[in-house]
Amino acid sequence: MTIDLLIRNGKVVTPQGIVEGDIAVQGGRIESIGRSVASATRDIDARGHWVMPGGVDPHAHIEQMSGMGVMNADTFETATLSAAMGGTTSVISFAAQAKGQRLADTVADYSARAKRGAIIDHAFHITVTDTSVPGFGDDLADLIGAGHRSLKVFTTYNIQLSDREILDTMALARQHGALVCVHAENDAIIARAKEELIANGHLRPSDHALSHPAMAEIESVARMCRFAEFLNQPVMLFHISTAEGAALVRDARARGVPVWAETCPHYLFMTADILDQPGLEGAKWMCSPPQRTTEDQDALWAALKGGDLQLVSSDHAPYRYDETGKLSAGLDAGFHEIANGLPGLETRLPLMFDAMVSGGKLGPEAFAQITSTAPADLYGLTQKGAIAVGKDADLVIWDPDTQVTYGENDLHDNVGYNPWVGRTIKGWPVHVILRGQTVMQDGVFHGAADAGRWIDRPTLATQPTGAL
Template sequence: MTPPTYDFVIRNGTLGDARGLAEGDIAVQNGRIAAIGLNLPKGKEEIDAKGQIVLPGGVDTHCHIEQMSGAGIMNADTFETATRSALFGGTTSTVSFAAQHPGMRIRDVLSDYSALAAAGAMTDYAFHMIVADTSGENIEDLNQAISEGHRSIKIFTTYDKVRLQDMEILATLRTAKEMGALVCVHAENDAMIREATARLLAEGRTAPKDHAASHPRLAEIEAVERMCRFSELTGARVMIFHISTIEGIAIVRNARARGVNIHAETCTHYLFQTEDILDRADGAKFLCSPPQRTQADQDALWAALGRELEIVTSDHAPYRMDESGKFRHGRDAPFPKIANGQPGLELRLPLLFDAMVSDGRKGIAQFVELTSSGPARIFGLKTKGDLITGKDADLVIWDPERCHTLPDALHDNVGYNPFAGQELRGFPHTVVRRGEIVVRDGRLEAQPGSGRWLNMSSPG
């Protein structure tokens, strides 16, 4: 008898990635995709995926994990709980934030977050370096970190503890250009937000529903335009995070037409929620920045997917609905004192699969491009995101007919689910990370700390 050739083989499935669909088998050996085809030799383990869809593991490049916010509130999720949740939703790679605050050395921040992730992460992982202080030796630290493979930088144009002034932004962009790094931007005009917030509070408008008005759409429009012009001036490669407006889309489109090196993303909450959700009795659950916008904005975001908007992320920002999180300043706190963010890691892929594949809105190839292939390519994660021999065997087997009503809580440590009660069609049941089955039929089989750090190559 011929001995098994592969560690395992997934047979009879529909294989899909950003290039399209094909029927066939996929073989795994030593953590990598070893072969794709029909009638492959036997594996030590065989998985029959007849009637199932096999896709690359998700790559979520916008996650806040075990991070202290600028307001001094710790995320609800550790690396263990956040990445556990990610695996159950089919995401096998995460990029979270090594968050520098003023007075901290970039090298020390990276060391601290690396230790936390090494101990707890169950997905493979990389970091964006939040740069909030360019003084002293921090630019030297930044150069060193980029040369070591941390090739993504995050900057803010708003928030007291982390925002950079324009001269600091330009210095950071020039460093990134010289070193071959990507700069991600939270782009909102700080003065517009401050002025709008002060006016609302003076009028006694303090409820969660008033949060939307405190972040005027013009705050996004102005800052996105400015960051595009800064990219144009410096030649730096820039990713605009969480586009939420029709006008933001148009600015990105026009910048690219001029040859500016701009990328842009949106997030699941902008695609599935509008600002009306903040008017619910539990509106604090849904606060995020920028806020959700109008139905017209949401329609424009869907139309821009795969064009101006190259990826969809979760912007997972988990805070519990108690005094440790959302209500640190009391349950009757005004909206500026309520922690901003929603959990999103676990449901990013299932929500989009239901809308794009099950409902036929975009199709499997674009679903994979927006959630796996595109993020991996843009951020230089070269072993991730596609079903290609030699790539990491990060695989998700989806049951396209499984109907699943979303529960009140997920596998994270947040305690609530923003999409509870919604019914989805299509759900992952088996998840493979680097050739190891980490979720099997709803059971977690990964161990904390089994994830690996990902070196970002020069993005492109």
């Protein structure tokens, strides 16, 4: 038989270990690994290169309005193009409920946006902001049953739910088989810290870090772990930034609580010092929670190594550094008037490869696990995240010797700046394959604006695999 695609001679990272050999692809799926195949329609020589699963980024904001009323910079086309150029082949973004909106209408709206332009495969977390809408429970049950099996709630901002609403939403999720994701920061602590800073005239972007004290994360993470324990409901804690937050997750998991957690590259590679720039320049790096300390960085790496944190997402939240985004409140804006977030879909994998594979921090197998396999397993992307027979042929070929220094504006999103400017990366994605088709080769895009497919995820009949 002549197969569709053969990738020869690569160092293939599979869940069972590293295999030096070939990958055969037929009908968009992996047909065999390691076994020589005589004839193929297309042939790629990966000698001297790593072959990794396509990246799965489970935390990105795309075509979404911020709580401050600022639309982020990316469409599904620009965001997923950027993702593909950086080696990510599946993304989970948010279908964010507006106040008073039926959840069914929310998901229909975002689905239409994605259908117009998604270049890679995608799914949604349903962001719940208003549980009082008529039919809320029925809509939620129907959507979970239709394959939207993860929700998001906030404990802060003007879209937060009360503790009772969070518990009630968790109970519904448990009943119908969904994972609940949480932005966990204590709103009262943030409000008090912010008001004190403003009253004393501390308005620079660097003051943003002080407005989100570590204690805001610590208190809320502890509370959400107890909520998960109380209901025995699976919970994913987003963007852990502190040593104490990681320790709380570790302790909860040791008690048998069904809780998981992620961190992001900006917490692993940046500290709060990055916000201290001339004028409003520091706004480019503002995110919530903010970057922390080198001690927190060390603790987060240790938590990834020990399995206390399971994955690394980008938390891609793109706003241009102009009047449409970060500077929408003017050139004299205080930190509290500046949209939070930075782009990351395109840079997440190169940054992690540089540290974990080239830098030897945790190694190539851990890299594949943390950036692809774990997010696919935890969020129910059953055909994604691993190089295994029968899985979708989502593959990335990495040249371990290529070095790239990031420039001012060299990403493929619509943000207009690169928050990693000046950083040199060793190891680069040179060939990206989605379901057996090349979408990027040697820095040239080969995909199509509507090639991405929605990923139907089964309900959470049991706890996610690879767990406790």
